[in-house]
Amino acid sequence: MADKRPNPAQWVWYALGGRLPMRYREWVLHDVTARTWIWRHAARSSVLLAPLCTVWLLLPGPLWIRGAMVVLAVMVGYFYSFVYIEESAEHRLAKHGYPRGTGKQIRMEAKAEVEEEIRQRYIATHRRPPEA
Template sequence: MSLRRRPNPLQWIWYALGGRLPERYREWVLHDTTSRFWVWRHAARSTVLVGPLMAVWLLLPGPLLLRLALVLMAALVGYFYSFVYMEEAAENRLKKHGYPAGTGKKIRRQAHAEEDRLALERYIAQYRTPQE
């Protein structure tokens, strides 16, 4: 088992903003985009992008209700688009770090193959039984 090197906080912020990490972090990027918690990791990276904008709008002069509404709209729109395209974003990160297209999706699919098979069996048993 090889030891995955983690980027330091500044490198991680650069990575969250879309930057490429040095080659020695290549395996960590694969783990980051395919681990069991990859969706939560994606949410953390998205917060780095959306968070400063929300903070600025919260600090602007004006009625508090309006500022809170702006922050809420920034969060809803920002996270919505982030999660809609999260698989593509993960694949793009992997390609940027030298992995072939589709690597992340393939690894995530393999990790859930057994539970997907069981879910399909339950679906077929419940909804595809012969009619009497």
């Protein structure tokens, strides 16, 4: 892989829903399956919300009304963004040639080992046989 990450202009295009060149295919897979994938999704959502919020803050009128519009827009925008987070991730992967379900499967496999370790610690701590 010649380029590991897209440049800032490409990343903004990607955040807006654009498709990156195929040389970034592995980076896209990492982007939606990394441990920090939810934070990455939040950053992409912020790129979509920032221009709207900026325009609303610049409209004429009382500051409290403009501020309330921005707060409401951010709440609704992030709500819908996070409600469809997995669908959005799978759509990004499909755009870059991965079959649907790839992201969810990779995230579940990565999480399974950690969850098994947690389960074993729970059993060792709370499921001991009663002492005589």
